[in-house]
Amino acid sequence: MAAQKGSAMLLKVDISGTATTVAGLRSTSISMNDEAVDVTTKDSAGLRQLLAGGGVQSFSVSGSGVFTDAASEAAVRTAFDAQRTAGTFVDFDVIIPDFGTFAGPMMIATLEYAGEYNGEVTYSLTLESAGTFAFTAA
Numbered sequence: 001m002a003a004q005k006g007s008a009m010l011l012k013v014d015i016s017g018t019a020t021t022v023a024g025l026r027s028t029s030i031s032m033n034d035e036a037v038d039v040t041t042k043d044s045a046g047l048r049q050l051l052a053g054g055g056v057q058s059f060s061v062s063g064s065g066v067f068t069d070a071a072s073e074a075a076v077r078t079a080f081d082a083q084r085t086a087g088t089f090v091d092f093d094v095i096i097p098d099f100g101t102f103a104g105p106m107m108i109a110t111l112e113y114a115g116e117y118n119g120e121v122t123y124s125l126t127l128e129s130a131g132t133f134a135f136t137a138a
Helices: 071-085
Strands: 010-015 018-021 025-034 057-066 090-096 100-115 121-129 134-137
Touching (some): 071 090
Antiparallel strands (some): 025 057, 090 100, 100 134
């Protein structure tokens, strides 16, 4: 994969079946995790043994940016309220240029707004996987 512009890494939220870029983001990062399950016994000759496929896999996304009050931000706020009141999750896509797209339901773990006296209003969010994720290569 060749070098890419950071602005080409996108976070999209599902709005009525259309993946729409979350507006105002300046930074986005993803983290993929696979929990290890240790099955080492006295018969392991002093070497750690792990159970293949035994742990919990997770996918986290974080981002921050400038508040623009766009439809996509409203969708994020609405999704946060829906998961709180109805226990439903919204699909998000994370697009990594020339690599691929991760897509699936996410829980909005945090959604923060902040503003300085002499600056712009900003927001930050953290998403946690809430089900099966698909990967589509670019």
